[in-house]
């Protein structure tokens with residue numbers, strides 16, 4: 001019997017961000033492998049035109065939950081959605097809901113965040129820093145709490161090249177940033193953002209670093225662990241290969257390449273593409289939750305969920321695998337035949353953008369207009385180029401992440417858990433297999 005799965009049986013678990021990419025996979029695995037868990041509380045913000053229950057049913061109706069529903073048809077009874085907006089004071093939560101959470105929660109998984117690179121600093125601080133701070137306050141009032149697991153990102157310190165499983169201080173204390181958000185207006189915040197974030201490339205990575213500092217400074221006596229995944233991609237194996245439901249990271253770029261829209265990117269072929277399938281991040285998370293609660297380490301542990309430090313995959317290898325996957329399963333109705341090149345020079349990148357991206361889009365829009373249809377290609381291309389420009393920072397640098405804590409975690413797992421739980425480290429050893437599994441299933445799951 002898996003000790004980790006058994007550990008979560010009979011537990012009351014609180015997940016923030018359960019409607020997001022990682023949160024859904026985490027919830028699925030918990031329900032599938034620990035069917036006797038007591039309840040999963042999920043904090044869900046209200047959405048116009050949808051009740052909380054409808055949001056949950058929509059998630060449970062997706063392909064991701066098919067396996068769980070086979071083994072546990074009454075799965076919806078295990079999930080208790082709670083209306084909460086993490087941008088609001090006390091999360092705008094009802095008093096009774098709050099009391100129930102405080103009294104019952106055993107484990108917290110804090111996934112909610114804004115992952116937008118272009119988020120206004122005020123919004124990013126609100127969700128990635130202040131909400132984390134508020135959740136810590138809540139956690140400190142939970143008598144049954146055994147572990148608090150916080151999701152950060154391996155890129156929270158992307159201003160460094162060598163990154164250890166430690167918290168690095170930010171130049172300005174989070175408290176000062178939080179205070180300043182209260183009295184500065186939006187325009188001034190926009191003006192000073194580059195000065196505040198310094199050598200971080202965007203407000204996302206910067207506020208995730210601040211969030212880690214808040215955890216360290218205000219975590220008190222709580223049993224906390226931080227998970228730092230790198231670039232999270234579609235599932236490798238669980239619950240089936242290739243599950244993904246967003247276009248973040250490389251997924252959108254891969255589709256754009258397959259459809260023939262994207263034919264050139266500014267990327268360094270030999271730079272490391274540190275991709276990690278979502279199910280491996282979830283496996284590490286559940287193992288870290290178990291270890292934190294059972295072994296109660298003296299200090300906060302950080303776990304890197306990365307692959308590059310052990311057996312790095314380069315963007316060029318990734319590119320070749322992607323192109324090979326298009327040969328096996330081509331996209332239908334592609335704009336052009338997929339082909340792509342990497343360029344490291346910004347001038348030649350501009351040239352290729354004009355020649356291979358903008359010019360065909362203009363020609364196609366003219367064709368649409370001449371045939372009485374609405375032009376749309378230039379709009380799409382502009383969006384795509386904006387996205388690429390934001391990803392360039394990450395495709396032209398390499399980082400080295402150490403992973404001693406993840407290795408330690410594996411050695412602490414029972415032989416059965418070691419057998420059934422694929423963690424980062426094994427994925428890195430089977431790297432090529434992992435990449436080909438990453439690309440092909442992604443194509444299959446998005447067929448058409």
Ligand SMILES: CCCCCCCCCCCCCCCCCCCCCCCCCCCC(=O)SCCNC(=O)CCNC(=O)[C@H](O)C(C)(C)COP(=O)(O)OP(=O)(O)OC[C@H]1O[C@@H](n2cnc3c(N)ncnc32)[C@H](O)[C@@H]1OP(=O)(O)O
Pocket residue numbers: 115116117118153154155230231232247248249250251252253254256257265269316318319320322323339340341342383386387390391394395
């Ligand atoms: C030597 C041999 C060479 C061989 C050559 C072969 C070459 C082959 C090349 C093949 C390609 C290979 C793959 C390379 C890909 C390179 C990509 C590298 C990615 C690296 C990513 C690193 C990220 C690391 C960061 C850390 C990771 C994290 O911690 S968290 C997750 C990261 N977060 C994100 O990814 C969010 C990023 N997105 C945003 O911030 C915003 O979306 C935006 C600012 C980019 C755009 O905002 P905007 O308001 O304009 O749009 P938005 O409202 O978000 O969306 C509007 C519509 O556009 C759709 N959309 C959004 N994103 C994408 C996308 N990436 N691709 C396509 N479409 C996208 C979105 O769904 C909306 O659609 P509608 O709803 O229909 O309007």
Ligand SMILES: NC(=O)C1=CN([C@@H]2O[C@H](COP(=O)(O)OP(=O)(O)OC[C@H]3O[C@@H](n4cnc5c(N)ncnc54)[C@H](OP(=O)(O)O)[C@@H]3O)[C@@H](O)[C@H]2O)C=CC1
Pocket residue numbers: 016017018019020021022023043044045084085086087110111112113114115127151152153154208228229230231232233246248249
């Ligand atoms: N995806 C990746 O590549 C990586 C992700 N991470 C980290 O993992 C975590 C999860 O990321 P991921 O699943 O990809 O992100 P998603 O964007 O898919 O999900 C974000 C979640 O946060 C919720 N949320 C956002 N704002 C609020 C709010 N005001 N109140 C309540 N809930 C809110 C969203 O709810 P709603 O559905 O209502 O929008 C959603 O459930 C994040 O902490 C991220 O930093 C780290 C490294 C890589």
